[in-house]
Amino acid sequence: MKYMLIMRATPAAVEAYKDIPFDEVITRMGRYNEEMIKAGVLLAGEGLAEDVDTTGFVVDFASEPPAVTDGPYGEIHELFNGFWIIQVSSKEEAAEWAKRCPLGPGSKLEVRRVTDESDFADFADNEYIQKESEWRAAEATAAAAAAKGDEAP
């Protein structure tokens, strides 16, 4: 299963972070990322730029056509400022990885399961006419055979 770790921080926490040398921030985060890469669980991750006032904006669908505004950044208390997507075997494992994130007071990680095909199983397209070619089965067997060395399956 996949989980998204969503980094949220209050403006105060973002400010507090500025007291730590940026080099150290990068190192801490880098170490955390490396841990997850080594464990084979990290699928993706990005940080979001802090200069929301100049580069961020909001598309609001309250109107038709949607309106582009500078966003209600002045009034929100938490900033969404980065995410990771990890592939783990349980909710608890997602929690363990989340707890290891080098964040301080004022920051939170929201942890959410990413949907997969099982969430849409009831809507799966079922109009396929079964057209048989043994391609896939053969492909899988070939793979197994290759893994075994060159003995015939």
Added chain:
Amino acid sequence: MTPASDVRPTLDAVWRIEGGRIVATLAAACGDLALAEDLAQEAFVEALRSWPDGGMPDNPGAWLTTVGKRRLIDTWRRRERLDERHRAMAAELEEHAEDRWEPIDDDVLRLVFTACHPVLSKEAQIALTLRVVAGLSTEEIARLFVVPVATVQQRIVRAKKTLGAAAVPFETPEPSEWRARLSAVLGVVYLVYTEGYSATTGDRWMRVELADEALRLGRMVAGLLPREPEAHALVALMELQSSRFPARTAADGSPILLDDQDRTRWDRAQIERGRAALRRADALGRGRGAYGLQAAIAECHAMAPSADETDWERIVLLYEALGRLAPNPVVDLNRAVAVSRATGPASALLIVDRLAGDGALRGSHLLPSVRGELLAQLGRTEEARSELATAATLAQNARTRAVLEAKLAAL
């Protein structure tokens, strides 16, 4: 105070993350994987006992390793083997708090090579690797492979005994053995994957889980062996194959074959990860091995907008190369299928007939089903019918049989 029922899932999760490193650290300390695994188990049980009352330690991995080391010293004491080195370790344990924890990658690499040692049977390698490297519980392994828990336990016990009987050192292989040993490690990862990819038992989600487990293991191995192109190529292959999972099964669980898959449902992010891994393998500049070639074939499919628009000629070429590296009748059969798409059924039939003449794949449904398909395309309906009927009789898997029978009925 945490109730015991809450500790178990958390401890399992910690074990998934740290188990391999804990066992690796202990094995490096005592030079014996089997003993290290026993000690790790004891530490695990100790945690189950003491965490509910005392709460979880700040650094659970360090805590478990320390408990394991203390048990190791007890073991040495019992065996009266306490020399200077062990005393030093005991003193170090006295001195430091339980939050000192600096696992070493090389120890984990030794662990991987030892668990996949060629003295072990494939089944033993798989069980031991999932247990000690991937940190899965015996119950989880049993569930994933749809076998009784006792069977998995037996395999692990036997594996540990075999390592002891063969006096396998806890070391990375010598340069002269490196290639063969690496190929054993990658083979174990890929066997776990193919079991997930084409399992005939269990429901589909379980199979996906197993494939995911293999991917995780593969990524870990590639991380430990960044200079080995085939380790990255194996990850590439698994990512590319898995990217098709969402499109491989219909709502009723029946398989959807490559030609009929809705390619919009392939996982593009995963395809990109796979391609990136293949580029990493290629960037090492040592050419492509068997996994690299298979990954390149999978990449051809991944990049094609439809089955007809696939670069079949390139796939034929890649299968030819793969067949020379690792001669195998199934690879030839796949090449025949690709040839039929690239140049038509007649030339493909020549390849299949030669295979049949050699008596290859006897008793398997693969050859007659491909042959039947080609004969049908050539309008030789009667012969096609007989081949497909043979294939349906030989098919092990009910779903495969149903597909063949449907094809037979459509002729």
